[in-house]
Amino acid sequence: MSTHSSGPAIETVGLVKTFGETRAVDGVDLTVPAGTVYGVLGPNGAGKTTTVKMLATLLRPDGGEARVFGHDVVHEADEVRGRVSLTGQYASVDEDLTGTENLILLARLLGHRKPTARTRAAQLLEAFGLTEAAGKQVKHYSGGMRRRIDIAASILNTPDLLFLDEPTTGLDPRSRNQVWDIVRAVVAQGTTVLLTTQYLDEADQLASRIAVIDRGRVIAEGTKGELKASVGAGSVHLRLRDADRRPEAERLLRELLVAEVQPEPDPVALTARLSAATSDSAAEQAARALGELTRAGITVDNFSLGQPSLDEVFMALTGREAGPATGRDAGTDTDTDAKDEVAA
């Protein structure tokens, strides 16, 4: 937004929130540039929602400072509230009311007169493909419809900053893509979006900058490219014909690629993480490795080259799997891997 281009949309310094003994948010520093989608990525319980609630003035921080468009979230809560909208993990509209009633209710609370509220509600329902369901109680909506009405409720007044707290949790891939389209349309109009997600592909799809949160702390921050570069240029996955030759292949690859080579649980499979330090591209490095293995008489049955996924980023940063994040449905994490399967 032109009026805010002077400063960041969000700025937090050492933000802390404790619940009893647990430090749910433990010193979070974030700077979110205005007009972008900023991804906050982390597994369940990492402190994402707590952070959002503090930024949206719903929770009082126990330590540190947070400013939204320059306004302190505690002392200038009303100014902040006037500029932000919140869309929770849950459909945060009234389930007992119809879609139309919900939107009119919120439009009235935002200060619209009755006729304007009605028009705006009808327009939004139409834009979101909900006209047919407008007169139904929200409790009868499907997951995808709920998410739509929820986002519609958040943009009754075009907000300067929109919090999307896990907007696609529990949605089927098709509905998820539609939510992504909505987010892109909202951002295109200059709204800043803070997106929290436990889905790596979601952050990859939407966000330009990403902060990775784990156990209440930011463990990495940067553009997608920077984050990926920090774990290397990508990786080569190999399947050998003969399991006995694996140790030899492992040694060869390690020498040749100066890469971290890991044997997989499958006795014939290997993964080599390619270095980003050399001037050779990932493909060139991989081709060289293949040639070397063939010369040594090791038969490679199958070979694939993967872009580093945010899964790998998370793994590299925390030394463990991204927890429940990968459990949504088998396969989504490899979708973003952009693998070029090559039969050898």
Next chain:
Amino acid sequence: MSTVTSTESKDLAPVSTETLTALLVAKERPPRPSSLSTSLTFGWRAMLKIKHVPEQLFDVTAFPIMNLLMFTYLFGGALAGSPDDYIQFVLPGILVMSVVMITMYTGVSVNIDIEKGVFDRFRSLPIWRPSAMVGYLLGDALRYTIASVVMLAMGLLLGYRADGGFVGVVAGIALLLVFSFAFSWIWTMFGLMLRTEKSVMSVSMMVIFPLTFLSNVFVDPRTMPGWLQAFVNNSPVTHLASAVRGLMAGDWPADEIAWTLGWSGLFVVVFGPVTMRLYNRK
């Protein structure tokens, strides 16, 4: 019940990003609504809930009728010689008791409602903070009005005659509504303070039963032991029942009305801020 099953996204009309973009371009913001306007909007929300779940009016229709019939015929003969004589005395009192008892459902609905995600949205809006709570109470005022009208109609059928006429009756009900609105801040407090609706219910019972029964609703306090008289004569429900009884009988008991309004003010001043503190922390 195939009519209410949720439609899956494949049946959903597509999102129209062009229309959406056109809507988002409009960035003008209306001026901040007044506290009265937002409270009334929340009151409208409460009405919509009644519209969608009319069964919830059961407690403001069946329960008061039951109370009236039960107490009139149970105690009437013993206390006043006959139910017909007793109802002249007891109807305003039972009206007060029933409505004050019904106020306790406010706490339960606040407790259930506040756990829903929509409250996070309400609390993130730049509006007068108490309006969500005031809205509840405005919606409840409608319920109390329904209960009052139902009981009066039933009372007229049973032979009750109000000497105060229409004006006296309306004034009595108005005072009862004012008191109920103020008294309900105790329930909003409990609704926000306690963790489960069950505990809200049981704590409410603990408060409401002694408070309503230990009053002059059923009998003249002069028949009670001295220590109990001390409590009963100073109970807000006694003042309210006397005031309503007086108004409906055509007297204008200024001191009782003043006491009732005084208690009402006290409830709002004490429990209103406590409720809002809890609401802001939730």
